[in-house]
Amino acid sequence: MGFNKLYTDEQWSELQLAIGHVFLMVADADGVIDKKEIAAMERIVNSAGKLDMKFPDELLLSIKESGRDILFDAKEYKYNSEELLKVVATTSKVAGIDEANQYKKFLLSAGLYVGMASGKFLQKKLSNEEYKKIDAIGQLINFDCRAVIETGIADKIITSFDANIKK
Secondary structure: OOHHHHOOHHHHHHHHHHHHHHHHHHHOOOOOOOHHHHHHHHHHHHOOOOOOOHHHHHHHHHHHHHOOOHHHHHHHOOOOHHHHHHHHHHHHHHHOHHHHHHHHHHHHHHHHHHHHHOOOOOOOOOOHHHHHHHHHHHHHOOOOHHHHHHOOHHHHHHHHHHOOOOO
16 A cells, blocks of 8 residues: 555654564563564564555565664664654554554564563463563553453464464
8 A cells, every 4th residue: 555655754664663662672571582582573574465454564564675673773763662652653543543553453462472482382471571561562552452362363463473484
């Protein structure tokens, strides 16, 4: 659709960076960002072109095509995670309410996916600290994370990320 045309370059960049900030908030909840969490983030970016959600999919495609390191850029950005997520909660509405809601569901699902990545072998486990961070993200973007989990929306999105695991 060309959602990026609806935004200034700075707004589009902030929408991309929010994905990195969600990663940093959740992955660092326990004070350690491990290899499994980084691999989960790579799978999220590599799911570009495969999501059933057009707005987040276009964002991921633009990240992947540009080769942008959103984790590095997120660490260096002028806003902290909380400030940026508040900004993108409003900015995302430029594309429309449905698209903004897709984006918010995507961000929360990405956070869940990263949090579950560091569980024990073959066990997806979200720590209490990680859940608190995901809940805080939901509050910052004005979206109930429990609704995303309980309705199965997160599972559907996470399945798209897992589809990119090479077997």
